[in-house]
Amino acid sequence: GRLIALLDAGTGLSRLALVSQWPLLAQVAFFVVTHDLYIYLMHRAQHASPFLWRFHEAHHSVPQVDWLSGVRSHPVEILVNQTVEFAPIVLLGAAPEVAPIKGAVSAIWGMFIHANLDVPLGPLRFLVNGPGMHRWHHADQSEAYGRNFATKLAVWDWLLGTAYHPERGRRKAERYGLGYAGFPDGYLGQVVRAFGRGPFAPEPPATEEGTEAA
Numbered sequence: 001g002r003l004i005a006l007l008d009a010g011t012g013l014s015r016l017a018l019v020s021q022w023p024l025l026a027q028v029a030f031f032v033v034t035h036d037l038y039i040y041l042m043h044r045a046q047h048a049s050p051f052l053w054r055f056h057e058a059h060h061s062v063p064q065v066d067w068l069s070g071v072r073s074h075p076v077e078i079l080v081n082q083t084v085e086f087a088p089i090v091l092l093g094a095a096p097e098v099a100p101i102k103g104a105v106s107a108i109w110g111m112f113i114h115a116n117l118d119v120p121l122g123p124l125r126f127l128v129n130g131p132g133m134h135r136w137h138h139a140d141q142s143e144a145y146g147r148n149f150a151t152k153l154a155v156w157d158w159l160l161g162t163a164y165h166p167e168r169g170r171r172k173a174e175r176y177g178l179g180y181a182g183f184p185d186g187y188l189g190q191v192v193r194a195f196g197r198g199p200f201a202p203e204p205p206a207t208e209e210g211t212e213a214a
Contacts, residue, residue, distance in 0.1 A: 070110035
């Protein structure tokens with residue numbers, strides 16, 4: 001909050017009220033879509049860069065994925081992503097209701113996509129993300145490497161060639177986690193590890209076998 005206040009004090013952007021006259025629903029939709037695109041691009045970068053991976057590694061360390069897995073993140077990753085999520089809402093002069101609504105959507109959707117649920121989305125799977133795709137993202141299996149970076153809108157994965165969605169009911173992920181040893185069990189050790197020497201090895205790039213979709 002203090003960082004966003006400093007940004008606003010230095011720029012005065014919020015006084016321009018650039019989106020304040022929009023309908024509330026339009027404001028919420030605008031920030032959901034634009035932030036989701038940022039998360040997709042940032043998420044891809046985290047899996048490609050050893051430096052960024054050190055702050056994302058904790059999120060992928062769980063051997064079992066469930067609805068609480070979405071809140072398991074390094075504090076630096078949380079600080080960066082939440083600043084990017086809420087700073088534009090303040091700086092563009094959005095209505096006061098937008099921040100809590102946007103925060104609630106992010107929290108609920110984060111729990112949903114990590115949940116151990118079989119949710120048939122039908123044709124909507126090309127638009128919105130669900131557990132079927134995101135649990136594959138957490139899989140420690142070669143066909144899932146470099147796939148399914150989206151959070152709310154699966155359309156980014158489909159448009160940008162990173163979608164992986166095996167035919168529903170035919171096959172599910174068998175292994176989750178990092179696929180290598182050495183990650184600490186304790187919270188403090190996990191936080192400190194990100195500032196150490198590593199080694200930090202992001203997952204391998206996507207392979208041709210990870211192109212199946214239904």
